[in-house]
Amino acid sequence: MAFDPNDDFGMDDFNFDDLDFNIEDYTSQVDFDGGQGAADPQVPENDDTSGDTGEYTPVRRSEERVHPERKHTRKPAKQKKRGGGVRVMSRLLIVLIYLLVVSIAAYLLATFGWRWGSDLLALDKPEYSATITLEDSMFTTEQTTDDAGNAQTVYLADMDQVSDLLQSNGLIEYKWLFKLFANFTHKDSKLAPGTYELNTTMDYSALLRNMRASSGSRTTVQLMIREGSTVSDIIALLAENNVATEEELKEAATNYDFDYDFLDKSTLGEENRLEGYLFPDTYEFYQNSDAVTALNKLLFNFRSKIYDESSVDQAKLAQYQADGYDLHDILTIASIIEKETDGKDQNGISSVIYNRLKKNGGTNGKLQMDSTIYYALGDTSRELTAEDLTIDSPYNTYVNTGLPQGPICCPGLTAIQAALFPSDTDDYYFVLGDDGSTHFFSDYDSFVAFKNAQTGVIQNQEDGNEEG
Numbered sequence: 001m002a003f004d005p006n007d008d009f010g011m012d013d014f015n016f017d018d019l020d021f022n023i024e025d026y027t028s029q030v031d032f033d034g035g036q037g038a039a040d041p042q043v044p045e046n047d048d049t050s051g052d053t054g055e056y057t058p059v060r061r062s063e064e065r066v067h068p069e070r071k072h073t074r075k076p077a078k079q080k081k082r083g084g085g086v087r088v089m090s091r092l093l094i095v096l097i098y099l100l101v102v103s104i105a106a107y108l109l110a111t112f113g114w115r116w117g118s119d120l121l122a123l124d125k126p127e128y129s130a131t132i133t134l135e136d137s138m139f140t141t142e143q144t145t146d147d148a149g150n151a152q153t154v155y156l157a158d159m160d161q162v163s164d165l166l167q168s169n170g171l172i173e174y175k176w177l178f179k180l181f182a183n184f185t186h187k188d189s190k191l192a193p194g195t196y197e198l199n200t201t202m203d204y205s206a207l208l209r210n211m212r213a214s215s216g217s218r219t220t221v222q223l224m225i226r227e228g229s230t231v232s233d234i235i236a237l238l239a240e241n242n243v244a245t246e247e248e249l250k251e252a253a254t255n256y257d258f259d260y261d262f263l264d265k266s267t268l269g270e271e272n273r274l275e276g277y278l279f280p281d282t283y284e285f286y287q288n289s290d291a292v293t294a295l296n297k298l299l300f301n302f303r304s305k306i307y308d309e310s311s312v313d314q315a316k317l318a319q320y321q322a323d324g325y326d327l328h329d330i331l332t333i334a335s336i337i338e339k340e341t342d343g344k345d346q347n348g349i350s351s352v353i354y355n356r357l358k359k360n361g362g363t364n365g366k367l368q369m370d371s372t373i374y375y376a377l378g379d380t381s382r383e384l385t386a387e388d389l390t391i392d393s394p395y396n397t398y399v400n401t402g403l404p405q406g407p408i409c410c411p412g413l414t415a416i417q418a419a420l421f422p423s424d425t426d427d428y429y430f431v432l433g434d435d436g437s438t439h440f441f442s443d444y445d446s447f448v449a450f451k452n453a454q455t456g457v458i459q460n461q462e463d464g465n466e467e468g
């Protein structure tokens with residue numbers, strides 16, 4: 001069959017108006033997201049399938065979607081944000097402020113940090129020394145035990161007062177920094193009351209280290225406790241030299257329970273309980289020290305001396321104790337010997353005392369020693385009167401027989417030795433002659449005759465007995 005170019009293949013009979021086709025119906029069925037699309041188009045049921053009319057009839061989708069939730073909406077286009085220049089300026093301003101703060105901080109650190117460091121390390125300070133005193137009132141005490149279980153007293157310093165004192169004396173500049181350093185290093189709990197010699201070459205650590213009880217910077221004073229000194233004399237000497245206050249020393253001497261076996265605990269509360277036991281010697285004391293510590297130094301020395309074989313014959317001491325004279329009695333006798341002589345003839349006076357105690361002499365067991373009356377009166381500035389010899393006191397040896405209540409002073413080692421080793425005599429009397437020597441007599445008449453012949457002897461109104 002030949003091709004006819006004019007043949008329209010029946011298109012002239014096709015009516016496009018009869019074509020019911022809507023592009024929106026078609027595109028709505030397409031899943032442009034690449035996911036599971038809509039359900040397959042459904043072929044309408046047609047009961048009459050026997051023939052085909054030859055006409056195209058489009059199939060419409062049901063109004064109800066298979067996945068109605070998948071409704072595609074077009075997102076609105078993002079709009080360009082405005083004000084970008086303001087944000088840049090704000091950020092730049094923040095950076096500038098930060099740099100300014102850092103610069104100021106660096107300047108302050110460089111300026112004040114150097115000053116703080118110089119004060120802390122004692123750099124570039126003019127040399128200067130100062131004597132400062134940490135008073136007891138700057139401390140509180142706390143009782144603790146050491147690793148061995150021994151009780152000990154810990155002093156806790158008021159660092160506000162300490163730093164004020166150091167600053168006022170030109171030793172530190174920044175009190176807050178000093179307190180911070182002391183607390184951080186835990187050295188504030190190691191300070192002790194006392195007087196210290198400090199200087200500006202000491203940094204914070206050295207200042208704290210040199211305000212301890214064992215510091216070599218503590219000021220000391222060397223004192224000589226003379227033989228025959230009383231407890232009152234010793235307390236006055238210590239207070240006068242700023243070892244401790246008189247009130248503190250009296251309180252410690254009267255009420256502190258010193259841990260020594262030779263002290264009678266029943267005498268706690270008596271002012272003269274330490275009489276005879278504060279050993280005369282030369283001592284070095286810390287100034288503004290603890291009263292208990294100061295007195296304990298003398299007691300410790302007494303124990304060291306009295307129980308030392310090279311100082312005191314221990315066998316002789318035991319012998320006297322067996323004969324009824326305990327250590328307290330020996331010290332009482334030694335104290336009378338100390339007061340009744342200038343250091344000479346102590347063994348002879350010791351013999352007179354023991355002879356009178358035997359009650360077979362002219363004094364009938366009464367020592368009749370003026371020194372004991374003076375101790376009872378507490379006044380050695382005047383001559384004794386007849387009335388003085390009758391005072392009611394356990395120290396009045398003109399009225400009472402035997403030894404007085406206790407020692408009347410703190411005797412030295414020589415007097416203690418004399419109490420243990422009296423001369424072997426029958427003497428009951430002694431008197432200081434015009435020649436400066438002590439003369440001894442076994443009978444009263446000889447004693448009176450000699451004394452009357454002496455121009456410098458003051459007659460005792462009771463029995464003409466001046467010295468004994």
